[in-house]
Each structure stands twice: as structure tokens, then as C-alpha cells.
Amino acid sequence: MNADEFGQRVLEWFDAHGRKHLPWQQNPTLYRVWVSEIMLQQTQVVTVVPYYRRFVERFPSIRTLAEADLDEVLSLWAGLGYYARARNLHRAAGILRDRHGGEMPLDIALVQALPGVGRSTAGAILALSTGQRQPVLDGNIKRLLSRFAAVPGWPGQASVLARLWTLAECYTPTERVADYTQAMMDLGALVCAPRRPDCRLCPLAMGCVAHAQNREMDFPGAKPRRDLPVRATRMVMVRLATREILLERRPPVGVWGGLWSFPECPLEADVVDWCQERLGLRVAIQPLWKSLRHTFSHFHLDITPVPVIAEAECAKAVLEGERFVWYKSDDVQRLGMAVPVRLLLTALTDDLLNYEDRNE
Incomplete structure (x- = not known):
């Protein structure tokens, strides 16, 4: 032809x-x-x-x-x-x-x-x-x-x-x-x-x-297969008694570059010590949530959410601006974030509202 x-x-x-x-x-x-x-x-x-x-x-x-x-x-x-x-x-x-x-x-x-x-x-x-x-x-x-x-x-x-x-x-x-x-x-x-x-x-x-x-x-010939590697991270979901939740802007390049997410604590670190040293926050760990897996084109990411409550009097240690922000649920729609982060935020917000309803 x-x-x-x-x-x-x-x-x-x-x-x-x-x-x-x-x-x-x-x-x-x-x-x-x-x-x-x-x-x-x-x-x-x-x-x-x-x-x-x-x-x-x-x-x-x-x-x-x-x-x-x-x-x-x-x-x-x-x-x-x-x-x-x-x-x-x-x-x-x-x-x-x-x-x-x-x-x-x-x-x-x-x-x-x-x-x-x-x-x-x-x-x-x-x-x-x-x-x-x-x-x-x-x-x-x-x-x-x-x-x-x-x-x-x-x-x-x-x-x-x-x-x-x-x-x-x-x-x-x-x-x-x-x-x-x-x-x-x-x-x-x-x-x-x-x-x-x-x-x-x-x-x-x-x-x-x-x-x-x-x-x-x-046709076309198949791409050579390879097993996707698995990476793991811990997302520390820091909240105050007044319901503000801490978000950190990710670096401009790399996974979810430029989006807002939870601070990520190295797997080998103690969460309480890490929050004190890196964020200047005194925190108490809440019951852990189930891990979830998010799959990218080139690897799996296993996310372990770690909810913690921070003492309000030291919250100002984390300065808002280009890198960190304290927000309430009505701020979510104006912030760019990946789907797994948004799902965790929604779940955390719902959990806080349910807790307040139980204690009214």
C-alpha cells in the first residue's frame, strides 16, 4: 500500500x-x-x-x-x-x-x-x-x-x-x-x-x-520486564489540639516535586526525637495506621502513616512560608498534593471530627 x-x-x-x-x-x-x-x-x-x-x-x-x-x-x-x-x-x-x-x-x-x-x-x-x-x-x-x-x-x-x-x-x-x-x-x-x-x-x-x-x-515487541523495586517511607502526620495539621513542601524535583505532603521521617530514626530535632516540636505518638502502597511507573512506595500530637506552645518553632504550613481542612483544595497524601489528609480530618463528636 x-x-x-x-x-x-x-x-x-x-x-x-x-x-x-x-x-x-x-x-x-x-x-x-x-x-x-x-x-x-x-x-x-x-x-x-x-x-x-x-x-x-x-x-x-x-x-x-x-x-x-x-x-x-x-x-x-x-x-x-x-x-x-x-x-x-x-x-x-x-x-x-x-x-x-x-x-x-x-x-x-x-x-x-x-x-x-x-x-x-x-x-x-x-x-x-x-x-x-x-x-x-x-x-x-x-x-x-x-x-x-x-x-x-x-x-x-x-x-x-x-x-x-x-x-x-x-x-x-x-x-x-x-x-x-x-x-x-x-x-x-x-x-x-x-x-x-x-x-x-x-x-x-x-x-x-x-x-x-x-x-x-x-507487534510491537514487549518492553523487557523487570520487577519494580519497593521503597518505604514514614509520613509523620503532625496535628495540634486545635486541628491544624503540618504540611511540608517537597523539593522541586523528584517524586511529587513541588507538591505539599507530610514530613517524612527516616525509617531508622525515632519519631519523637526526629520531630524534636528537625521540627522543634515535642510530640506524642498516636496509634499507628495501616500502611498503604502507591505504585509509580518505576517503583512501589510503601507509606506508613504515623499520627502524632504536638504541643501547641512549641508550634511556632515550625515557621510557615515556602517550606511548611499549618492548615485546617478548608485549606486543602487550594494546595497541590498527590492523591495518597490527600486521602490521608481526608482520613485524618474525618478522624479528628469524629473524635470531637464523641467528646462533645
Whole structure:
């Protein structure tokens, strides 16, 4: 199947079956498409849609995003995961404001230079919003092309990726590029699915080498398996009798970078001594809670919550500001925090309210 026929079949399928009503397809500006493409990295459309709507309603332009407080950006991102994406969006918006007049450039090299934007994302931004002819190679398109051309090997390998980029460049048409790009993403997500590809509905089935050989599930090659390592931490949930709970901002890089969390005590340390030495707080340990496990893409994190009560008279030893904050439950929504932390906070707040109800 030559490139012209390939593109024609893809576009005919899109006209009949492609997705045309996603929120970022309505008024597809460079900014709106950029936000959607960052959110869609490693995240399914159905999950992204409500986050996207809230995000662009609050930050309708590059300038409003650039001028926003990072905490608010992270709080709107909470639950979507991969928080570096939110930090990169915020940082890139500042760059676009300061260096490009608050506008997204049309040069793919400049777009790709933005934090969090790789070659495929840059191509998708320009193709979907302006129709610029740029090949795109997201996860769905990698799978589709791997099967169509029976490209052996895992796409994370440099040689396999280079072959897929060559195919993507070859098949990208010169007209209706935005529709073609969306169609390829949709075909991969809806038809050429990872586990149950529905080849009966695929417009490319007659030219697909994997289908002809009845080997659809052999492509793309699997990522080499490795067991995820397990890390452990203790989160010290410090509260006062007046119900304020201590939160600490995490470092800007690393796990949950820039988000608010509970202070973490080394496993080998005595919690009471550690609170005195590091936080300047005299505390009494409460009954321990059950541990919980949170799984990242590259490791498991076992969290042991340690609730403690601090003496109110020494609470001022922990200075509020950039690093620490004492908050009550009505502050939670304005603070960016990871889902496990928010769940623990909610449980701790409920526990405090129930305790007060029992003692009234």
C-alpha cells in the first residue's frame, strides 16, 4: 500500500468514525492543543477530559497560566499523576510569555525546546492546531505502524524508534494533516488496540503485514520486564489540639516535586526525637495506621502513616512560608498534593471530627 492510498484510507475512516467532539478539538488553538497533548501523555482520553475542562477554564491563555501560582496549577492537576507535566507546563508558559510574547511559536525546533515537549508532542501541537505537516509518533501510532509494517522489537529501542519515525514521515500527507493525525491516534486507541485489535474495522487491514501473518499480538515487541523495586517511607502526620495539621513542601524535583505532603521521617530514626530535632516540636505518638502502597511507573512506595500530637506552645518553632504550613481542612483544595497524601489528609480530618463528636 503506497503512502497516498494509506492516507486516503485513514482519512475516509476518520470522516466516518473518528472522534470530532473532544473539547480540545473545539477552537483548536496552539495553547489548547498544547495543554491537551501534555495531559494526554501516558493518560487516557476519558481521564483527561474533566481535568482539561477545569484547567483551560481557569487558565484560558498562556499568560494566565504563566502568571498563576504553581500551587494552584498543581492543585488542578492533583489526581492526574506525573506531576512533572504540570510543573513543565507552568515553566514553559513563563518562557513563552518572556521570550515569545505570550504566543506559541510555529517553528517546531522552538516548540520542542519547551520543557516537557518532545518531538512527537511538538509535531502533534503544530499538526492538530495549524495543519502544519509534522509526523507524530505517540504510543497509539507506534503500535499501529509496528503492526502495519511488522517492525520487530520494542519501540523504546533506538533502532526500532528510528524505523517507526521513517514510516510516520512517509505516510503523513500534505493535506488535511490535522484530521490525519487525529485519525491515526483514534485508530490506534479504538481499533488497533493493545490487547484486542478489531481488524475487521481497520481501513488498513488489507495492507497490514502483521494481520496477513495472523501475528497482530507479536507487534510491537514487549518492553523487557523487570520487577519494580519497593521503597518505604514514614509520613509523620503532625496535628495540634486545635486541628491544624503540618504540611511540608517537597523539593522541586523528584517524586511529587513541588507538591505539599507530610514530613517524612527516616525509617531508622525515632519519631519523637526526629520531630524534636528537625521540627522543634515535642510530640506524642498516636496509634499507628495501616500502611498503604502507591505504585509509580518505576517503583512501589510503601507509606506508613504515623499520627502524632504536638504541643501547641512549641508550634511556632515550625515557621510557615515556602517550606511548611499549618492548615485546617478548608485549606486543602487550594494546595497541590498527590492523591495518597490527600486521602490521608481526608482520613485524618474525618478522624479528628469524629473524635470531637464523641467528646462533645
